[in-house]
Structures are given as C-alpha cells and as structure tokens.
Amino acid sequence: MLHAVIMAGGSGTRFWPASRRHLPKQLLTLATETPLLRMTFERLGDLVPVDRVWVVTTAETAEATRNVLPELPPENTLSEPLGRNTAACAGLAACAAQKADPEAVCIVLPADHIIGEEARFRAAMAAGAAFVSREGGLLTFGVRPTRPETGYGYLELGPEHTHEGEWSVHRLRRFVEKPDVDRARTYLESGGHLWNAGIFAWRATTLLEEIRRQIPDLAIGLDRIGEALGTDESDAVLSQVYPSLPSTSLDFGIMEGAERLWTVPVDFPWSDVGSWSALAETLTPDATGNAVRGRVQAIDAGGNVLVSTGPVVSVVGVDNVVVVATPDAVLVVPKDQAQRVKEVVEGLREKGWDDVL
Amino acid sequence: MLHAVIMAGGSGTRFWPASRRHLPKQLLTLATETPLLRMTFERLGDLVPVDRVWVVTTAETAEATRNVLPELPPENTLSEPLGRNTAACAGLAACAAQKADPEAVCIVLPADHIIGEEARFRAAMAAGAAFVSREGGLLTFGVRPTRPETGYGYLELGPEHTHEGEWSVHRLRRFVEKPDVDRARTYLESGGHLWNAGIFAWRATTLLEEIRRQIPDLAIGLDRIGEALGTDESDAVLSQVYPSLPSTSLDFGIMEGAERLWTVPVDFPWSDVGSWSALAETLTPDATGNAVRGRVQAIDAGGNVLVSTGPVVSVVGVDNVVVVATPDAVLVVPKDQAQRVKEVVEGLREKGWDDVL
Numbered sequence: 077m078l079h080a081v082i083m084a085g086g087s088g089t090r091f092w093p094a095s096r097r098h099l100p101k102q103l104l105t106l107a108t109e110t111p112l113l114r115m116t117f118e119r120l121g122d123l124v125p126v127d128r129v130w131v132v133t134t135a136e137t138a139e140a141t142r143n144v145l146p147e148l149p150p151e152n153t154l155s156e157p158l159g160r161n162t163a164a165c166a167g168l169a170a171c172a173a174q175k176a177d178p179e180a181v182c183i184v185l186p187a188d189h190i191i192g193e194e195a196r197f198r199a200a201m202a203a204g205a206a207f208v209s210r211e212g213g214l215l216t217f218g219v220r221p222t223r224p225e226t227g228y229g230y231l232e233l234g235p236e237h238t239h240e241g242e243w244s245v246h247r248l249r250r251f252v253e254k255p256d257v258d259r260a261r262t263y264l265e266s267g268g269h270l271w272n273a274g275i276f277a278w279r280a281t282t283l284l285e286e287i288r289r290q291i292p293d294l295a296i297g298l299d300r301i302g303e304a305l306g307t308d309e310s311d312a313v314l315s316q317v318y319p320s321l322p323s324t325s326l327d328f329g330i331m332e333g334a335e336r337l338w339t340v341p342v343d344f345p346w347s348d349v350g351s352w353s354a355l356a357e358t359l360t361p362d363a364t365g366n367a368v369r370g371r372v373q374a375i376d377a378g379g380n381v382l383v384s385t386g387p388v389v390s391v392v393g394v395d396n397v398v399v400v401a402t403p404d405a406v407l408v409v410p411k412d413q414a415q416r417v418k419e420v421v422e423g424l425r426e427k428g429w430d431d432v433l
Numbered sequence: 434m435l436h437a438v439i440m441a442g443g444s445g446t447r448f449w450p451a452s453r454r455h456l457p458k459q460l461l462t463l464a465t466e467t468p469l470l471r472m473t474f475e476r477l478g479d480l481v482p483v484d485r486v487w488v489v490t491t492a493e494t495a496e497a498t499r500n501v502l503p504e505l506p507p508e509n510t511l512s513e514p515l516g517r518n519t520a521a522c523a524g525l526a527a528c529a530a531q532k533a534d535p536e537a538v539c540i541v542l543p544a545d546h547i548i549g550e551e552a553r554f555r556a557a558m559a560a561g562a563a564f565v566s567r568e569g570g571l572l573t574f575g576v577r578p579t580r581p582e583t584g585y586g587y588l589e590l591g592p593e594h595t596h597e598g599e600w601s602v603h604r605l606r607r608f609v610e611k612p613d614v615d616r617a618r619t620y621l622e623s624g625g626h627l628w629n630a631g632i633f634a635w636r637a638t639t640l641l642e643e644i645r646r647q648i649p650d651l652a653i654g655l656d657r658i659g660e661a662l663g664t665d666e667s668d669a670v671l672s673q674v675y676p677s678l679p680s681t682s683l684d685f686g687i688m689e690g691a692e693r694l695w696t697v698p699v700d701f702p703w704s705d706v707g708s709w710s711a712l713a714e715t716l717t718p719d720a721t722g723n724a725v726r727g728r729v730q731a732i733d734a735g736g737n738v739l740v741s742t743g744p745v746v747s748v749v750g751v752d753n754v755v756v757v758a759t760p761d762a763v764l765v766v767p768k769d770q771a772q773r774v775k776e777v778v779e780g781l782r783e784k785g786w787d788d789v790l
Contacts, residue, residue: 373781388763392770406741406744417749418751
C-alpha cells in the first residue's frame, strides 16, 4: 500500500532570526498562517490515510512536530536522536513502513517546500508510486525548470522508458550539482535537465536492498533498529544505534549507485523556499510593493521583504532589502544577498551569542 | 547669584524607536552610558551649586528626571502640566529662581545637546552671565559654524559692543530660520552668522519684565504661579494656570522684540544631536566602520548607525543605513534620510499603533 514519508529533520539556519535551533523552517509560519510541515501533510489529501504517514523528525523538534500534526498516530513520528543525513533518515522510515506493511510503497517528501496545484501534485505522486510498485527501482521526481536557477541541484534526464498514465518515466542519467548561470541557461534551453526537488518514490524493500548493497554498515544498524521499532526498547535502541550510522545523502550515497533509477518530470509550481528572497517570490506584494508579514510600515520603500514576529518594523526610503525582526533579533540584508544569512549565523556563533541561535 | 535652568520638557520623536512619549531624548543613553540630561547637569561642574540648578520637565517625565538627577532638591524640579513652548518654560524657571533669589542671573540650557571642551563652555557661560548681571538685556550664545549646516537656525551678528574677558559681546541683529545650502555657505564664509544653540543668559527680572511688556497674558499667569511656588498650593495652581498660558517660543516671542539683545560667539564643540545621523557624528566608529551601540554584528557593511537596546542586530552587505532596534520596534532608514523618522512616527499614529509611540 502507499505510504508517505515526510522528512522533517531539518534544522537549517537560512531563515534566521525567525528560525532557531528549536524552531526550524518547517515549523515556522512563513508564507501563510500554517507551518510548512502542516502544509506538506495537508497536501497529501486523500492520497494516503494518516496511519500510513511517517514523519521523521529530531529529538529537539519531536514535540513541536507532534503539536503541528496532532492527528498523526504517535508511533508514526520517528525521532532521530541526532541527524545522520538523508540516507539514514529515509532508511529509518523504510524500516518503519515495511514493518507495518511488507508491501509498503513510499513517497518521500521534504517537509519544508511550497507546492502549488496540489491535485496535480497528488496525481504525479500516485503515478510514480504505481510505477515503482510494479517495476521496482528508485524514482525521483524532477521539476521542469522555469528559469536559469543556480541555487538548485539538477537531474540529467536519460531516455524515456515508458508512460505511467499521462506521466512519462525516464531513466535518470545522473545528479548534477548546482550549476553556474551559463550552465543553468543551457539546462533551461535544452530541456534535458530537471530541478532536483528531493521528492522520491520506491518500495520500502527496494530502498533497504540498495542500502544493504551499497552501505552495508547502514543496513546492519537499520536491522537492529527495525527489530526494536514498536517495542518497549525502541527508544533505547534508536538512541544507541542511530548516532553510529554512516552519514551520507540519499542522492549521492544511494541514488547515484542504484541499479534502476527513474525520474518523472513534473510541472506543478514548486519552491524549496531556500532563502528570504525565495520566500518573497511566493508572497503577494502588498499595496506598497513589499512582501510583508506582521506589523510593518513601509514609507517610500518597495521590493522589500519585511517580516516581523512581534516588533513593529518601520522602513523609510529603502528598496529591495530583507528586514526580519523578532523580539530578540533583527536581520537586515539586501534581497540579492539573502543567502548570506549563513554568515550571520556563523558570526553569531563565533561571538558566543548562542541565545539567539 | 548665578542659576542654571535646564529645559528638559522635550518630547521629540526624532530618536524613535529609542525615544518614546515617556522616554524623550534627554533621558536616553544614546551616545554614552549617561543620559544627555545627566551630561548637561554634570557639565555645569562647579559653575553653579546644585540648589541653584532648576530643571523644567513635564508631568510625564518628572519622575524619570528626578531619578536621573537624584541630588537635585525636589523643589528645583519644575514640572509643566503640559508643554506651552519655551517662553512659558523659561518664564516659569525665572519665577522660581527669582523667588529663591531676587538677584538671580540665569543661564538657560537645553537638556539634550552634546557639548565638548566643558571648561571652555563654563568660562563662556560665566562671562555671559557676568555681562547681563551688570548690563542687563537678553543674551544668546551662538556657535561659530564649522560647516554649511541647513538643519540649524542662525543668529545674525550685529556690531561688537564690548568684551567680557576674552569673549566678545555683540548686538544681535536677528534670528534667521534654517537656510538653504547656498545661504548656509554664505553664512559660513562671511562669518557674520552663528548657529542658534538655544543657550541664553539673563537676569530673571529682565526676562520677566520683557514677558510683561511683550506677552502680558503670560506675565499675569506667571505671577499667579510665582505666588504659589513653594507653597502647598503650588501643584494645584500650576495645573490650573499653566495650560492656559500663551504658547510661544523664546526666540520669536520674546528675544526678537526685546529692547537689548546680545550675542556671544562661542567655539566649543556643540551638537543638538537632532537625528540618528547627527548622533553618529558624535560616536567613534568601531573596527567595521560603523557607529554601534548594543549587541550588533556588521558583515561587509560600513558607514552604518546600528543601535540596539536589546535585540541582536545583524546587518550584511548594507552601507550608510540607520538600524535601530528595541524589543518592540525596529527602524531602518538611509542615514541621509534620518530626519524622516517624523514620517514614521506620524504613520504609526495613523495606524493606531500607539503602543510603540
């Protein structure tokens, strides 16, 4: 049966000062009144019943995650004692799904993206899942580029293999790191590359077999965890075993070396909401031409991202700037340098101002 | 004897969000750890004993004023029930000083300016006071311009009348409103104009006589207040009479029409600290080239004014901007538009966000 795995273990810093160690991006209300995690869950609609939704989170955010998804059965929250990258995370979810349902087919979704045309999203997920359920292999969904984006990784399309309903299924030739702008333009024009959205489909058994073949140490650890899941010893074994698992990503640790690798091009609106400026693109500007959240006043100022979780923010005579204010921290950065939030967080750590991290 | 009157009734908005209705500029710690009012008081040094220092404040800020100046005798704080402009304010102080000392000579000082070379300042004050004590009239101190400033009013020098020690005393020809930049340049080059620093000297009786001659209604009100000062009825009479006093400025309501009007050019460093950018000029930039107060981080950013009274402020890739943060309000404005804080405060009032005013 179809299962959905929501990977909610992120603890990124790209939305500082709104995001914090204990309040990562997927738990924030950035673009709407609803946290991205909740949006991701609700987007599943009738695709998967709630008892077949698995959410992988961290010890630090497990409670907040359960509060955002109160209808999720407690045993469906899988809490990583600490992050071991996406291969371990997806492996853990596959263990849990397979234990509950030996025939489990998983779609795997990041918790912190924004996706439009949700019915179309669900149709694509259903098609990809039906395909891998029948033919096996590891499948990744790729978003058709609409601009020469240099902030995303890409998927290089191989030859078309078949159709699944209206969706074409291609061989996946390889994963491509973030390109420079010239290369990104070529990708856009050729049509041979897709944005790597980090959305996957596979049978749980297929993923676990690939892990066993390619990363045997990970498989051994997951076997021990899988035995304990659902028993009284579950937490103890997780705490003991998980931290020692090999840390590697799904894309490069498993997908690239997998025996049968597929990709389904999709065209629903998608954003990984990777920065304040990316967020701004998902918001409708207000009458003053600014993307605004909270009590904000803009005078003779346009093209700004003005976000407050409390303080009144007033800007005058300033354009194309990100201003984010919380009661204990404020960020000001030009919109086209929004990715430099990382430097800010590093700087705060160096100064020892951990209270605002 | 010599008395000092500190006019501390201001409730300006030019330092929002640091300044608020109940926390005007003179009570803030902006440039140093010491509020400007306290600096003004301490600058008097041994010029005047504390029982001859009079501080005119408002009902709203009287308590905070007394906390900043705990050594001031309680009866030397004169609290305006509401502001009636500088003529009434100086008149009230003259009443109090004259009642305590019929021969009182007052120097009158704004509470919220920054002045350097304090010994020189005191020498100038003593000279001006000695002159008016002997010769009468109303005297204003004028600061020799060092740049073509368009943000100040000016004093047009008349012919030199005499010397008081090393200080020359001129007739004052007239008060000049804030000039445009061409006129300000002419003033700077000709040497015939001084910055109007709002610092005065007179015998208390001289001021009260001029008030009686030029604004009889104000004199009548001040007579009633003067009788009550120091008695049990003082507060009641002030509350009753003060709000009905004519509201006019010292400069244009009394000085311009006065019979004998003097000015003493002075050359001590002086700033009225009229905006965040003016404040920045009084601060020494830190290693990153920014004028900084509080927990602030600047990355690849210079020439900024970064002030926090609590939140951590981080700026990246931003130059020549004012960022001021308090726990409940944030301001971002280019340094050369800092005077637009007025628009911000007006805007907040229109929005009904009075909690941050």
